[in-house]
Amino acid sequence: MLKVENLRVSVGAVEVLNGVNLIIGDEETHVLLGPNACGKTTLALAILGYPAYNVTGGSIVFDGQELIGKNISERANLGIGLAYQNPPEVRGVKLRDIIRLIAGSEPWDPLVEPEERLATPFLERVGLNAGSFLTRDINLGFSGGEKKRSELAQVFAMRAKLMLLDEPDSGVDIDSVKLIGTEIGRAAEELGSSVLVITHHRHILQYLEPDVAHIMYDGRIIISGEPREIISKIEKEGYERYAREILGGQREWTR
Amino acid sequence: MDSMKLRALEELRDYYEEYDKRFPEWLKKSRQLARNIHQEYEDKGFPAGRFGMDFDLLSYRPDLAPKHPPRQSLLELDENMRQLAESCGQSIEEIGRTGSKLQEDADTTYLGFTEEASKTLLAEYPQGLIIKDIEDAVQQYPWIEKFWSHILPINLDKYTAYNAGYSRGGVFVWVKRGVKVELPVQACFFVETQMYAQLPRILVIAEPYSKVHLISGCITQPACNIGLHGCITEIYQGEGSEVTYSMIHNFRPEFHVRPKIGAIVDDNATYIENFIIIGPCLSDQAYPTVVLRGKDARAVIRCIILGMEASDIDVGSSIIFSGEGTRGELISRAVASGESKITMRGTLKGYAEKIRGHLECRGLLLDPMARAWAYPQIRSTSPEANLTHEASIGKIAEEQLYYLMSKGLTEDEATSMITRGFLDVETPGFPPLLRREIDKVIAMSLKKVL
Numbered sequence: 001m002l003k004v005e006n007l008r009v010s011v012g013a014v015e016v017l018n019g020v021n022l023i024i025g026d027e028e029t030h031v032l033l034g035p036n037a038c039g040k041t042t043l044a045l046a047i048l049g050y051p052a053y054n055v056t057g058g059s060i061v062f063d064g065q066e067l068i069g070k071n072i073s074e075r076a077n078l079g080i081g082l083a084y085q086n087p088p089e090v091r092g093v094k095l096r097d098i099i100r101l102i103a104g105s106e107p108w109d110p111l112v113e114p115e116e117r118l119a120t121p122f123l124e125r126v127g128l129n130a131g132s133f134l135t136r137d138i139n140l141g142f143s144g145g146e147k148k149r150s151e152l153a154q155v156f157a158m159r160a161k162l163m164l165l166d167e168p169d170s171g172v173d174i175d176s177v178k179l180i181g182t183e184i185g186r187a188a189e190e191l192g193s194s195v196l197v198i199t200h201h202r203h204i205l206q207y208l209e210p211d212v213a214h215i216m217y218d219g220r221i222i223i224s225g226e227p228r229e230i231i232s233k234i235e236k237e238g239y240e241r242y243a244r245e246i247l248g249g250q251r252e253w254t255r
Numbered sequence: 256m257d258s259m260k261l262r263a264l265e266e267l268r269d270y271y272e273e274y275d276k277r278f279p280e281w282l283k284k285s286r287q288l289a290r291n292i293h294q295e296y297e298d299k300g301f302p303a304g305r306f307g308m309d310f311d312l313l314s315y316r317p318d319l320a321p322k323h324p325p326r327q328s329l330l331e332l333d334e335n336m337r338q339l340a341e342s343c344g345q346s347i348e349e350i351g352r353t354g355s356k357l358q359e360d361a362d363t364t365y366l367g368f369t370e371e372a373s374k375t376l377l378a379e380y381p382q383g384l385i386i387k388d389i390e391d392a393v394q395q396y397p398w399i400e401k402f403w404s405h406i407l408p409i410n411l412d413k414y415t416a417y418n419a420g421y422s423r424g425g426v427f428v429w430v431k432r433g434v435k436v437e438l439p440v441q442a443c444f445f446v447e448t449q450m451y452a453q454l455p456r457i458l459v460i461a462e463p464y465s466k467v468h469l470i471s472g473c474i475t476q477p478a479c480n481i482g483l484h485g486c487i488t489e490i491y492q493g494e495g496s497e498v499t500y501s502m503i504h505n506f507r508p509e510f511h512v513r514p515k516i517g518a519i520v521d522d523n524a525t526y527i528e529n530f531i532i533i534g535p536c537l538s539d540q541a542y543p544t545v546v547l548r549g550k551d552a553r554a555v556i557r558c559i560i561l562g563m564e565a566s567d568i569d570v571g572s573s574i575i576f577s578g579e580g581t582r583g584e585l586i587s588r589a590v591a592s593g594e595s596k597i598t599m600r601g602t603l604k605g606y607a608e609k610i611r612g613h614l615e616c617r618g619l620l621l622d623p624m625a626r627a628w629a630y631p632q633i634r635s636t637s638p639e640a641n642l643t644h645e646a647s648i649g650k651i652a653e654e655q656l657y658y659l660m661s662k663g664l665t666e667d668e669a670t671s672m673i674t675r676g677f678l679d680v681e682t683p684g685f686p687p688l689l690r691r692e693i694d695k696v697i698a699m700s701l702k703k704v705l
Binding site for chain 2: 048050051071072073075076077082084087088090091092093094097098101102109137154158
């Protein structure tokens with residue numbers, strides 16, 4: 001499904017990713033862990049093709065196609081969907097209309113479809129009240145949790161083949177984490193999608209049952225493997241010590 | 256004054272001496288006074304308007320237009336005119352309307368109630384709503400004198416004096432006490448003659464506890480590229496009444512537009528204004544002024560401005576809070592494309608206790624040569640006033656663009672969606688169908704500029 005090889009990305013003059021390797025197979029769920037500012041979101045945005053993230057080396061192959069050189073909307077149309085960690089507000093653009101467009105339909109027209117049927121199930125699925133959220137401007141005045149839910153609804157509506165979920169569980173209460181986790185698992189199964197979840201919490205993982213866990217540290221993925229094992233290691237030792245243990249003398253640590 | 260101007264004034268005087276014979280004495284005098292003031296202003300070269308670009312008014316003449324024969328219904332308009340009228344919120348089939356007025360150049364070519372209104376509203380209140388050509392109304396109702404140039408003084412500026420002295424046509428809307436006219440009345444003003452100055456006059460009188468919505472669509476034939484549209488609109492609202500005044504302008508790149516609008520609002524009454532500019536122009540300047548005179552009166556004003564080509568648009572509103580507990584809200588959204596220049600003004604003046612007002616001007620620049628200015632202004636003499644404002648001008652944020660692109664939209668689709676969203680402000684009092692039509696027109700106009 002996705003094969004990232006030796007990916008180097010810089011933002012301005014700073015190299016943020018220095019040689020990321022990542023392979024996600026069909027219908028697999030992966031989890032990406034790592035300390036703050038280690039480059040997890042950068043990886044997601046680079047896969048999506050944000051121009052500010054300048055790819056200086058390596059390749060990203062999705063579904064047999066090289067992504068580098070394609071723009072954001074081309075990549076999205078190939079089937080890559082990102083649920084943002086901090087989505088921007090877009091005044092006047094209704095959640096209802098964006099969901100309809102994403103799902104391949106026209107914006108809502110009261111004369112054609114008096115009840116807003118199409119967008120409603122996507123919102124209800126993630127626990128958003130369609131009655132009030134259909135007509136809200138995207139992300140305007142949404143709470144942290146509401147933003148995550150609306151992002152997920154959009155990724156589902158898009159029928160993304162690869163779902164990149166950037167911290168779908170942060171700022172979400174514990175009951176909702178269960179709902180979100182379960183829904184991600186269900187949607188992935190229904191659509192046959194692969195999932196890459198970026199998270200800081202183990203709580204959501206019990207509903208997702210990831211196949212592989214990766215740890216990113218200082219712009220690289222330093223280890224990939226059995227999720228349970230890796231997570232319990234991190235919880236015991238913390239990222240810094242674990243990273244040192246793995247990397248040993250491979251590299252000089254400046255931090 | 257140069258000889259060209261003198262000759263123009265002389266010709267106008269000859270023409271209007273004959274034309275004014277139909278009017279009552281008070282109006283003849285008032286018009287004569289306005290002409291003298293206009294001539295004085297032309298002579299001195301000032302004052303032009305307070306805002307907006309100055310131009311030679313006498314290049315555009317209100318006496319030029321030929322006579323247009325009356326029409327049996329709006330359906331007689333040819334396809335081209337229909338489309339234009341519809342782009343300005345006019346329903347040719349008169350669906351969901353109470354009545355229609357059509358003015359071509361100076362002549363009222365159609366005026367009447369819809370069948371639906373005759374069966375319902377007018378069956379219940381036979382004289383509940385009067386719609387007339389204003390030139391007939393002044394002959395029939397002498398009391399109109401009290402309401403003539405009362406809000407907008409003749410000597411306000413040269414445009415007001417020009418209209419007050421040389422106006423032709425217009426519409427008079429009078430809703431009687433307690434009559435609630437739910438479906439809008441539409442008035443369409445067509446300019447069809449080159450170099451013509453269309454100077455209509457609109458008077459709305461809403462008696463206590465009445466309700467009415469007037470949609471005026473101002474527009475020009477494609478064959479007619481150069482001209483002037485300058486109207487005077489005065490609105491008087493009694494206690495507890497609700498008036499919605501929607502203006503939609505769709506002109507051509509060589510047109511000057513100078514609507515002068517004033518409203519006086521009494522106790523508990525609500526004034527709603529939707530001002531929409533969707534076509535290009537040479538210049539469009541408007542500064543509607545609303546006086547909230549009564550206790551707890553309310554004003555809601557929306558401006559949606561689409562600046563295209565080399566349009567020079569200067570639009571703002573002023574709300575004067577002179578009654579205790581009055582509230583007002585003014586929201587402007589402007590999209591500047593091409594080489595257009597848009598100035599958004601807004602003034603809230605508070606003179607009473609417990610007043611609340613908010614003013615918001617937002618501009619979006621689509622092209623490198625487009626310009627926008629925002630001048631929000633607040634004045635208050637009352638310590639208990641709560642008046643606030645917000646203003647912003649900028650281009651489309653990259654993060655919004657990329658965000659929508661990452662949802663699968665192309666760059667153009669995303670730009671258009673963000674721009675439409677930006678212009679999507681609530682238009683209170685608009686029938687949903689009309690709102691949908693206007694959205695379509697805005698989308699079409701945007702397609703042209705994006």
